[in-house]
Amino acid sequence: MAEHTQGIAQQELRLPALASRVVWIAWMGLAVLVLLLLDLVLGSVHIPLAAIIKILTGQGSENIAWLKIIQNIRVPKAFTAILAGAALSVSGLQMQTLFRNPLAGPSVLGITSGASLGVAILMLGSGHVTTSFAIRQLGIGGSWLIVVASSTGSAVVMLAVIGLSLRIRDNVILLIMGLMLSNLILAIISVWQYFSEPEQIQEYLMWTFGSLGGVSREQLTVLSLTIAVGIALTFVSSKFLNLLLLGEGYAGSMGINLRQVKLLIIISTSLLAGAITGFCGPIAFIGIAVPHLCRAGLNTADHRVLIPSCCLLGAAVMLLCDIVAQLPGHQGVLPVNAVTAMVGSPVVMWVILKRKNIKSSFS
Amino acid sequence: MRTTTYSSNAVVTPKVQIGSERVLHTEKLTIGYKNKNIVRTVGHALDLTLRPGQFVCLLGPNGAGKSTLIKTLAGIQLPLEGKVFIAQEDIYTIPKNALARKLSLVLTDVVQTGNLDVYTVLTLGRYPYANWFGTLCEADTKIIIEAARATGIEKYLDKQLDQLSDGERQKVMITRALVQDTPLIILDEPTAHLDLPSRVEVMRLLRIMARQTNKAIILSTHELDLALQAADTIWLMMPNQSLISGAPEDLIINGTFEKAFSKTGFDFCRDTGTFRVNSPVEDKIIQLTGEGYTYFWTKRALEREGYRITDEAEDMVSVQQSIHICQWTLNRSGVVHHFNAVEMLLTFLRTEISAVINNSVQSIIS
Numbered sequence: 001m002a003e004h005t006q007g008i009a010q011q012e013l014r015l016p017a018l019a020s021r022v023v024w025i026a027w028m029g030l031a032v033l034v035l036l037l038l039d040l041v042l043g044s045v046h047i048p049l050a051a052i053i054k055i056l057t058g059q060g061s062e063n064i065a066w067l068k069i070i071q072n073i074r075v076p077k078a079f080t081a082i083l084a085g086a087a088l089s090v091s092g093l094q095m096q097t098l099f100r101n102p103l104a105g106p107s108v109l110g111i112t113s114g115a116s117l118g119v120a121i122l123m124l125g126s127g128h129v130t131t132s133f134a135i136r137q138l139g140i141g142g143s144w145l146i147v148v149a150s151s152t153g154s155a156v157v158m159l160a161v162i163g164l165s166l167r168i169r170d171n172v173i174l175l176i177m178g179l180m181l182s183n184l185i186l187a188i189i190s191v192w193q194y195f196s197e198p199e200q201i202q203e204y205l206m207w208t209f210g211s212l213g214g215v216s217r218e219q220l221t222v223l224s225l226t227i228a229v230g231i232a233l234t235f236v237s238s239k240f241l242n243l244l245l246l247g248e249g250y251a252g253s254m255g256i257n258l259r260q261v262k263l264l265i266i267i268s269t270s271l272l273a274g275a276i277t278g279f280c281g282p283i284a285f286i287g288i289a290v291p292h293l294c295r296a297g298l299n300t301a302d303h304r305v306l307i308p309s310c311c312l313l314g315a316a317v318m319l320l321c322d323i324v325a326q327l328p329g330h331q332g333v334l335p336v337n338a339v340t341a342m343v344g345s346p347v348v349m350w351v352i353l354k355r356k357n358i359k360s361s362f363s
Numbered sequence: 364m365r366t367t368t369y370s371s372n373a374v375v376t377p378k379v380q381i382g383s384e385r386v387l388h389t390e391k392l393t394i395g396y397k398n399k400n401i402v403r404t405v406g407h408a409l410d411l412t413l414r415p416g417q418f419v420c421l422l423g424p425n426g427a428g429k430s431t432l433i434k435t436l437a438g439i440q441l442p443l444e445g446k447v448f449i450a451q452e453d454i455y456t457i458p459k460n461a462l463a464r465k466l467s468l469v470l471t472d473v474v475q476t477g478n479l480d481v482y483t484v485l486t487l488g489r490y491p492y493a494n495w496f497g498t499l500c501e502a503d504t505k506i507i508i509e510a511a512r513a514t515g516i517e518k519y520l521d522k523q524l525d526q527l528s529d530g531e532r533q534k535v536m537i538t539r540a541l542v543q544d545t546p547l548i549i550l551d552e553p554t555a556h557l558d559l560p561s562r563v564e565v566m567r568l569l570r571i572m573a574r575q576t577n578k579a580i581i582l583s584t585h586e587l588d589l590a591l592q593a594a595d596t597i598w599l600m601m602p603n604q605s606l607i608s609g610a611p612e613d614l615i616i617n618g619t620f621e622k623a624f625s626k627t628g629f630d631f632c633r634d635t636g637t638f639r640v641n642s643p644v645e646d647k648i649i650q651l652t653g654e655g656y657t658y659f660w661t662k663r664a665l666e667r668e669g670y671r672i673t674d675e676a677e678d679m680v681s682v683q684q685s686i687h688i689c690q691w692t693l694n695r696s697g698v699v700h701h702f703n704a705v706e707m708l709l710t711f712l713r714t715e716i717s718a719v720i721n722n723s724v725q726s727i728i729s
Contacts, residue, residue: 015482015520100476239497243487245476250536253437254543255463255491299523301479304497 021298021305028312032082035319039078042323044331045069072217078319080215080223084280085290085318086311087227087272090234092287093294093310094265097241097303099165103175105287106273110157110182112284115277116208117185118153119146120192143222143279147271150278151226154270157181162262209335210281212322219279226275231311233268237261238303245301283337285344286321290314293347317343385451386547386579387413387436392445394428394435404443405431407604413581415546418573420590421583423600424624429583432600433551436581437468449547463491467540469550473532475525481535482520485511488542510541513575514568530561537568541576548572550582554589562586566593591615591636599623611636640667648673653682657689664705668712680708 040052047066054061056075061067092105099109106112122145161178168174215223234241240261243251252258276283294309295301321343325334389411395404405428413419423429434440436447438454447454449465457465467488474484488510489503499507511517516534524532533553540548550569554562566586570593573580581598584590590597591611599607599614600623607619614620621631630639649670651662661682662672679694691702693711702708 236495239490239493239495242483242497243490245479246474246484246487247470247472249439249470249472250468250474252439252459253463253466253468254487255460257459295478299478300483301476302483 021300024298025305025309025312028309028316031316032312032319035316035323036078036082039081039319039323040070040074043069043074043326073213076215076217076220077213077322079220080212080280081318081322082315083220083223083227084212084276084283085286085314085316087230087276087314088283088286088318089290089294089310089314090231090307091269091272093291093303093306094234094237094241094269095287096291097244098262098265099161099174100244100247101174102292103288104178105285106154106269106277107282107284107287108175108182109161109178110185111154111161111269111273112277112282113182113185113189114153114155114157115150115274116153116189116282118149118151118156118274119278120189121153122146122149143219146278147222147226147275151270151274154274154277155266157185158266158270162266208281208337210283210337210340212280212318212325212336213333215279223275223279226271230268230271230275231307233264233271234307237264237268238307240264241303242301281337283340285340285348286314286318289344289347290317293317384415385412386415386417386449387411387581388448389436390446390448392435392447393443394431394440395443396431396440397443402443404604406600406606408445409606411598411606411608413547413579415579416573416577417579417595418570418593419579419581419596419598420594421581421598421600422585422587422590422623424602427600427602427623428604429600430551432606433549433581433583437466437549437551438462460491463543463545465545466547466549467543467545469533469536469540469548469553471552471555473529473556474536475532477523477525479524480520481511481516481522481524481527482507484524484535485520485539485542488539488544491543506544507542510538513572514538514541528561530557530564533557533561533565534568537565537572541572546578548578548580550580552583552585554584554586562589566590569593588637647671648676648678650674650676650679651681652679653684655684657682657684661691661705661708664709668709 037049037052040056041047041049045065047069051061051063051066052070055067055070061070088106091111095104095106095109095111096102098104160181161174164177165174168177240251240256243254243256244261246254248258251261273287290310290313291306294306294313297313298305298309300306318340321336321339324343325336325339327334389409392406392409392411393404394406394409395402397403405426409432421429421432431440435442436454438447438457441455449457449462454462454466485507486497486499486503489499489507490497492503493499508517508520511520514534514537516531516538519527519531524535527535533556537550537553540550554565557565566589569580569582572578573595582590582594594611596608597611597614599609599619601607601619602623602625607614607623609619615633615636618633620636621633624631624638631637632639647668647670649665649672651658651665651672653661661680665672665680677696681692681694683690683692689703691705691708693700693702693708700711702711
């Protein structure tokens with residue numbers, strides 16, 4: 001991005017300043033680090049920071065319980081939070097640009113319910129206990145199955161929404177169609193739940209609350225690989241996403257193959273939102289709120305800046321939500337979905353009121 | 364409105380005037396659209412040629428197929444028959460990225476994306492030349508800044524798009540097309556949503572751009588008046604699916620315009636190159652003498668009142684113009700009336716008829 005300031009010395013020309021954006025991104029990175037440490041420190045069992053740092057740096061600990069808690073529970077959970085925050089924010093960013101719709105996001109347009117359906121179909125077909133919690137017991141093979149099933153479910157819904165968007169130019173109507181599609185899928189799952197055992201229903205309900213804690217260290221490998229591929233694909237398409245800011249008509253005239261680009265965006269969005277939903281349940285609001293916060297804070301629509309900042313801010317917000325969900329000082333854990341809504345919706349409202357940002361983000 | 368000057372150190376140094384090589388040509392192009400086996404043709408067997416530096420305005424009544432032709436020439440829509448060639452290459456065999464270096468597009472709808480500054484929009488114009496990540500080199504930056512200077516938008520490079528007026532935004536999109544540095548620029552009704560000063564400025568800008576950069580420019584528009592003033596060539600889409608190409612003046616003189624717009628119910632005036640809003644009433648005739656713009660505008664006023672200007676009329680209005688003052692004289696059956704403004708003349712003419720009737724009634728009584 002040095003090209004903004006470099007080159008011809010044009011005193012009278014005022015090019016957009018970039019320095020403040022770099023500072024913002026640095027702050028976000030710092031916030032992720034601080035929140036990560038906080039997330040590891042806070043929990044129902046009190047473990048001193050010194051002991052945690054010892055465990056993290058591989059020096060072990062004399063307290064076996066602490067070692068187990070950190071290694072097997074808190075570290076996987078914190079990293080799942082980072083992955084979930086980054087993945088959902090980046091997929092929300094892509095969808096907002098693709099549909100030119102400020103309220104687009106994985107949970108709004110039915111992408112997460114598509115993922116749920118994918119997981120549900122997988123379980124029905126395999127004849128196992130019909131919840132994603134049960135599938136987690138299948139080990140690494142099962143983890144990949146979850147990724148494939150949930151991402152495929154997301155991709156199918158995404159294709160359906162894109163199909164609708166070809167016929168429907170109106171943003172609001174498209175949103176309503178997405179919501180209806182989402183409701184339809186959830187209804188199918190409900191009907192199927194109705195014919196299931198009570199304990200399965202309970203587990204399914206737990207899953208819909210969203211949980212960052214159900215991902216084991218082995219599954220974390222699968223999840224992080226999938227998210228890495230998804231985010232890498234998004235980086236590859238950042239140039240195309242920038243061109244899409246001017247609308248499909250202009251984007252097509254500036255040398256991109258719209259069909260290929262859409263396919264690329266579908267694949268990465270489905271991988272990101274699908275995998276997270278499969279493992280953590282439907283987590284709402286992060287996908288909508290974080291891209292808007294980034295746009296407002298950095299005052300840019302350039303995806304080469306927005307993608308990394310969405311990753312960082314998404315991770316930070318998700319870690320914060322996880323910390324709040326643990327109710328420091330209490331034994332219980334709040335469902336993370338409730339916390340993201342509590343953090344996310346006021347933020348969205350604030351952004352709309354303060355910057356009128358959502359309204360002007362896209363025409 | 365600020366005036367825009369196109370600096371001589373612009374993106375491409377001026378070469379010859381309208382050149383001999385062809386930027387774009389079509390062979391037996393038939394355009395239209397298919398919808399469930401129903402084929403609707405809007406243009407038939409069109410052979411068009413466009414040369415470097417040529418500024419073409421595409422005109423035609425609504426529904427004549429302007430938009431379809433633009434889309435077909437830009438490679439967005441397939442022709443029903445025939446071919447479009449850009450620099451001797453069939454447009455549909457050129458890969459998208461290569462095409463983006465030959466042809467740039469400006470669309471009707473004004474882009475209103477938020478958080479997007481003008482400079483970033485212009486950098487998008489260099490993407491067809493950039494790597495996958497869209498990194499620009501110093502030469503790109505130079506091109507962008509020169510293009511911004513050329514179109515006079517360098518003052519708001521750091522402004523957000525939503526802080527600009529529609530006219531300014533459309534100028535940004537035109538600058539972006541200039542940055543894309545293609546030998547051909549196609550504009551699909553770019554002035555449709557703009558106010559009058561912006562429309563004039565956009566047309567003037569495009570005309571200067573065509574001349575100075577030697578780019579070929581096609582613009583579709585409803586702005587008959589501006590098109591006739593600015594275009595080198597008019598492409599006029601006729602109701603019979605043909606397209607007539609020629610200098611604006613030729614098309615007016617030989618009556619092609621009247622034919623093209625005959626079905627619209629408007630009256631195209633060859634004298635002024637405009638549509639007549641007011642058609643003369645049969646029995647209202649008047650003679651007018653005078654010179655220059657006072658004559659022109661007095662004529663307009665009389666025509667609006669329904670008068671037909673003819674030397675055969677008995678009543679005569681004459682306009683005298685000195686440096687400071689204009690005076691209108693109405694000579695009606697030997698009685699002379701003087702007026703200081705067109706409005707006074709018109710008011711008199713309107714009330715005069717009833718006055719005449721009153722007079723005749725009085726004379727009968729006496």
